[in-house]
Amino acid sequence: xxxxxxxxxxxxxxxxxxxxxxxxxxxxxxxxxxxxxxxxxxxxxxxxxxxxxxxxxxxxxxxxxxxxxxxxxxxxxxxxxxxxxxxxxxxxxxxxxxxxxxxxxxxxxxxxxxxxxxxxxxxxxx
Amino acid sequence: xxxxxxxxxxxxxxxxxxxxxxxxxxxxxxxxxxxxxxxxxxxxxxxxxxxxxxxxxxxxxxxxxxxxxxxxxxxxxxxxxxxxxxxxxxxxxxxxxxxxxxxxxxxxxxxxxxxxxxxxxxxxxxxxxxxxxxxxxxxxxxxxxxxxxxxxxxxxxxxxxxxxxxxxxxxxxxxxxxxxxxxxxxxxxxxxxxxxxxxxxxxxxxxxxxxxxxxxxxxxxxxxxxxxxxxxxxxxxxxxxxxxxxxxxxxxxxxxxxxxxxxxxxxxxxxxxxxxxxxxxxxxx
Numbered sequence: 001x002x003x004x005x006x007x008x009x010x011x012x013x014x015x016x017x018x019x020x021x022x023x024x025x026x027x028x029x030x031x032x033x034x035x036x037x038x039x040x041x042x043x044x045x046x047x048x049x050x051x052x053x054x055x056x057x058x059x060x061x062x063x064x065x066x067x068x069x070x071x072x073x074x075x076x077x078x079x080x081x082x083x084x085x086x087x088x089x090x091x092x093x094x095x096x097x098x099x100x101x102x103x104x105x106x107x108x109x110x111x112x113x114x115x116x117x118x119x120x121x122x123x124x125x126x
Numbered sequence: 127x128x129x130x131x132x133x134x135x136x137x138x139x140x141x142x143x144x145x146x147x148x149x150x151x152x153x154x155x156x157x158x159x160x161x162x163x164x165x166x167x168x169x170x171x172x173x174x175x176x177x178x179x180x181x182x183x184x185x186x187x188x189x190x191x192x193x194x195x196x197x198x199x200x201x202x203x204x205x206x207x208x209x210x211x212x213x214x215x216x217x218x219x220x221x222x223x224x225x226x227x228x229x230x231x232x233x234x235x236x237x238x239x240x241x242x243x244x245x246x247x248x249x250x251x252x253x254x255x256x257x258x259x260x261x262x263x264x265x266x267x268x269x270x271x272x273x274x275x276x277x278x279x280x281x282x283x284x285x286x287x288x289x290x291x292x293x294x295x296x297x298x299x300x301x302x303x304x305x306x307x308x309x310x311x312x313x314x315x316x317x318x319x320x321x322x323x324x325x326x327x328x329x330x331x332x333x334x335x336x337x338x339x340x341x342x343x344x345x346x347x348x349x350x351x352x353x354x355x356x357x358x359x360x361x362x363x364x365x366x367x368x369x370x371x372x373x374x375x376x377x378x379x380x381x382x383x384x385x386x387x388x389x390x391x392x393x394x395x396x397x398x399x400x401x402x403x404x405x406x407x408x409x410x411x
Contacts, residue, residue, distance in 0.1 A: 037218040046176065047214040050207065074348045075396055079211070081352040082389035086218075086227050089382035096375035 026076045027055050033083035051076075166222040174217045176209040184209035188216065197239035204324070208234070208397040229390030237327045237398075249326045250318045253333055254311050257295070258303055261338040261359060265299045272365050279358055286349055287340050291317060295340065314339075324398035332391035335359075335384060345392055352389045356381065 030051055035042045042048055058072045108115050171188035178184050183202035186193040186209060193201040193216075203209045208230070215228045225232070257263075262280045266272055284295055293310035321329060332342045336359040345355040357364060360381065367377055 034214075037214065045214070045217065046210045050210045071348065071396075074351070075393065078352050078389050078393050078396070081385055082229070082393060085382045085385035085389060086229070089379065089386050090224070090227055092375065092379045092382060096379065 021073075021077070023055065023058075023073055023076070026073070026080050027051070029080045030076065030083065033080065033087065036087060037083070051079075166224075168222055169219050171216075174213045176206070176213050178206075186213055186216065195235045195238045197235075197241065199238055201234065201238065203234055205397060208394070211393065211397075227386075229387055230394060233328055233331060233390060233394045236331075237324045246319075246323055246326055249330050250315055253318060253326075253330060253339055254314060256333055256339050257306050257311070257314070260295075260340055261336070262340045263295060263297045263304045265297050266362075267299050271369075272362060275361060275365055279361055283340060283344055283350070283358065287343060290347065290349075291343075321395075321399060325395045328391050328394035328398060332388055332395065335387045335391060345388070346395055352385060352392060356385050356388055360384070 031042075031048070034045065034048055034051070038045050038048075054072060054076070058069050102110075105115055171191075173187075173189055175187045176184050177187055179202065181202075183204060184206055185200065185202055195201050203212065212228075212230050212234060215231055218227070262284060265276050265280075280297070284297065287293070288295060291313050293313050294307055295310060296304045298304040318326070318329075329342060329346065332345070333339050336342055336345075336355060338359055341350065341355045341359055344350040345352060350358070363377065363380075372378065
């Protein structure tokens with residue numbers, strides 16, 4: 001594997017990114033994320049109305065290199081990245097890091113032992 | 127290069143301090159106290175909405191109560207888009223409030239409270255000092271694949287920023303790093319002065335996350351997307367992942383967290399900068 005030639009990371013990444021970079025896809029992506037957050041009533045949320053407004057407004061300009069349109073496109077892409085990565089991060093966190101520490105009793109029972117009990121309590125316990 | 131060292135230090139540092147505190151006969155007490163400090167707050171509100179106050183600032187309402195910063199101030203933001211994004215963050219919380227997912231809220235709180243009393247000049251100086259240890263400027267000598275990768279991926283970004291801001295930065299493979307001429311710092315200082323306090327807070331956050339001022343400026347100026355900037359920042363890790371394989375609970379976890387924080391910082395800077403023409407002042411000279 002290390003010996004084989006590979007295209008540079010950036011251009012591979014760019015070809016992956018090119019598929020995402022059309023405004024329609026970004027819009028759909030954001031709506032999917034909002035639906036994941038809000039549930040079935042996502043169309044009533046503030047974010048949905050604002051995002052749809054912005055996409056409609058920026059569709060009107062026909063120029064390809066209009067700067068405001070590029071800025072809005074970059075901003076929408078950034079927001080999609082924010083929503084998607086917070087969701088993925090939370091999923092991974094719950095999957096791998098969510099359980100916390102085991103109590104001493106649980107640790108002992110992992111190897112089949114029990115903690116000793118002393119009637120009257122240990123000297124330093126209240 | 128410095129990213130991995132800093133992360134290792136922070137992880138090791140935490141382990142040492144915790145073990146010093148928990149002596150054997152206070153072990154159970156210590157565990158109880160630690161878990162009480164991280165006890166999660168439940169979601170105590172049903173609806174999140176925004177409202178506009180007289181000064182043109184926007185506030186967030188959780189049910190009927192107005193949101194406040196940790197410092198006790200009223201939570202206000204200068205524009206509607208940012209308010210809606212913060213409200214969405216609060217609305218996204220399910221049973222418990224997970225503050226580590228609410229990056230925009232954290233940034234607003236930092237900007238409003240300013241707990242470490244930073245001024246604009248301090249932030250600009252700190253950002254420029256970061257240039258000396260910028261990730262993009264530190265190159266390795268071997269393995270050869272990584273050298274090539276760094277050349278192919280990082281050099282274009284360096285060329286872009288040198289052209290855009292009319293500065294010289296350069297890269298180096300020595301342990302001391304590149305020599306940054308004063309003219310470069312002055313040019314960048316002039317540019318950074320055009321940002322307001324809130325945008326500088328966001329920019330500082332992005333620089334700290336990406337460990338590179340070149341990548342941060344590239345992303346803020348919309349030359350790079352968030353995913354591209356994160357990829358370039360983690361270039362060595364990506365190289366090692368391709369070589370040795372991906373570990374989901376570490377690599378993907380870190381990548382998503384970095385993406386989320388960087389995206390939040392970038393959005394924060396964009397939404398709090400006054401207009402786009404201010405940033406291009408330097409180029410028109």
